[in-house]
Amino acid sequence: MASLKDIRARIESTKNTQQITKAMKLVSAAKLRKAQNNITNMRPYALTLRKVIADIAVTKKVTHPLMEQKAEVRKVLLVVITSDRGLAGAFNSNINKFAEAYYKENAGKLESIEFLFIGRKGADYFVKKGYKAIDAITRLDKDISYDLASHVADRLMKQYLSGEYDEIRVIYNEFKSAIAQEVVCETILPIDIQKTSFESTGPAPGFSVDMIFEPAPEQIIAQLLVKHFDLQVYRAMSESIAAEHGARMTAMENATNNAKEMINSYTLTYNKLRQEKITTELTEIVSGAEALK
Amino acid sequence: MFKLTLVTPEKRLVVDQEIDEVTAPAFKGELNILPGHAPLITTLETGVLSYKLKGQPEQRVAISWGYCQVNPLGVNILAEYAAVSADLQIEELKKAIAEGERKLGVESLDEEQWTETQRDVAKARTGMEIFPGTKS
Numbered sequence: 001m002a003s004l005k006d007i008r009a010r011i012e013s014t015k016n017t018q019q020i021t022k023a024m025k026l027v028s029a030a031k032l033r034k035a036q037n038n039i040t041n042m043r044p045y046a047l048t049l050r051k052v053i054a055d056i057a058v059t060k061k062v063t064h065p066l067m068e069q070k071a072e073v074r075k076v077l078l079v080v081i082t083s084d085r086g087l088a089g090a091f092n093s094n095i096n097k098f099a100e101a102y103y104k105e106n107a108g109k110l111e112s113i114e115f116l117f118i119g120r121k122g123a124d125y126f127v128k129k130g131y132k133a134i135d136a137i138t139r140l141d142k143d144i145s146y147d148l149a150s151h152v153a154d155r156l157m158k159q160y161l162s163g164e165y166d167e168i169r170v171i172y173n174e175f176k177s178a179i180a181q182e183v184v185c186e187t188i189l190p191i192d193i194q195k196t197s198f199e200s201t202g203p204a205p206g207f208s209v210d211m212i213f214e215p216a217p218e219q220i221i222a223q224l225l226v227k228h229f230d231l232q233v234y235r236a237m238s239e240s241i242a243a244e245h246g247a248r249m250t251a252m253e254n255a256t257n258n259a260k261e262m263i264n265s266y267t268l269t270y271n272k273l274r275q276e277k278i279t280t281e282l283t284e285i286v287s288g289a290e291a292l293k
Numbered sequence: 294m295f296k297l298t299l300v301t302p303e304k305r306l307v308v309d310q311e312i313d314e315v316t317a318p319a320f321k322g323e324l325n326i327l328p329g330h331a332p333l334i335t336t337l338e339t340g341v342l343s344y345k346l347k348g349q350p351e352q353r354v355a356i357s358w359g360y361c362q363v364n365p366l367g368v369n370i371l372a373e374y375a376a377v378s379a380d381l382q383i384e385e386l387k388k389a390i391a392e393g394e395r396k397l398g399v400e401s402l403d404e405e406q407w408t409e410t411q412r413d414v415a416k417a418r419t420g421m422e423i424f425p426g427t428k429s
Contacts, residue, residue: 048371049360220336220360
């Protein structure tokens with residue numbers, strides 16, 4: 001049986017843990033708000049860009065290598081986005097499991113599947129299991145920027161255009177709400193503008209075929225597609241960041257609650273023990289006094 | 294009603310505000326847009342974008358690559374990067390320009406790095422231009 005002192009120490013240390021988890025929760029909540037803002041700020045840009053590409057592509061019948069589906073997909077690159085740090089519940093393990101399952105399912109059908117990791121947790125997991133990665137981009141500890149995303153995007157695009165891959169997919173946690181994330185797997189190259197654009201309304205208001213184009217539509221489309229792709233990468237990263245903070249917030253909330261429960265049950269045991277001790281002492285005193293009579 | 298929307302991936306600067314005039318660094322040179330301009334789609338280069346919201350003084354914004362669409366209802370501008378004078382500090386910009394120029398002159402850079410450094414210098418230069426008194 002633990003002594004009173006032991007239990008007291010245990011309560012103290014649990015309290016400390018609780019304070020840490022509480023603080024982490026608050027930090028995540030603040031970061032989550034920022035990440036959510038990022039996503040909302042990006043939305044008008046993304047929507048307009050997508051619409052314009054679709055409008056031009058359809059009215060001018062323009063195509064571009066980035067938009068063409070390959071006849072046969074043989075070489076696939078998986079971009080796996082995880083976080084750098086743990087303590088976020090099942091956030092990273094969901095992604096890793098999904099990516100691994102995807103690999104096992106498709107490895108037989110395709111000529112090759114390669115990995116690119118963004119975030120340390122994914123990279124570590126797969127390296128330990130003996131998978132090879134073409135690269136791992138870690139140390140995202142500062143918030144990701146559009147600059148970083150466009151660098152990654154540039155590189156992916158070059159590799160795609162040079163024919164190293166027939167398809168590039170990205171696996172990441174999509175931010176649903178502060179408490180819910182969903183693992184999604186999207187094809188980001190080739191760009192399927194039909195699929196991504198016409199879910200909303202048709203051509204933008206005021207869009208006409210008589211528009212003046214400077215430079216020619218083909219060149220504009222080429223530039224816009226590049227930006228669109230940059231943005232897709234940036235979006236996936238931002239979603240993942242928001243989801244990470246959401247997941248960590250929930251995980252830390254649970255940890256705080258668990259700590260509270262533990263403290264309660266320890267306190268109960270502590271009080272019981274203390275009372276028992278007092279009762280024993282009282283009985284001793286009383287019986288001692290009785291004996292003296 | 295002629296409205297301006299100016300957004301970047303990271304922030305929204307102007308959303309659906311009525312304007313008197315926009316001047317943008319377009320693909321073929323400076324482009325001045327007044328209400329009623331013919332429908333137009335063009336790309337924007339690195340440079341200074343200025344606009345006048347209705348009844349307000351001119352605002353200057355440094356942008357790098359962008360896209361501009363003019364339709365009968367207004368102007369939509371997507372810029373990859375946009376900074377107003379409050380975002381920038383002259384000293385840092387000067388440093389960035391000096392550093393960039395040194396690199397271009399001295400170090401042996403591959404093509405990609407060279408383009409990138411040059412773009413950075415151009416960006417910083419544009420940043421300088423939006424400060425009062427340095428109007429080009």
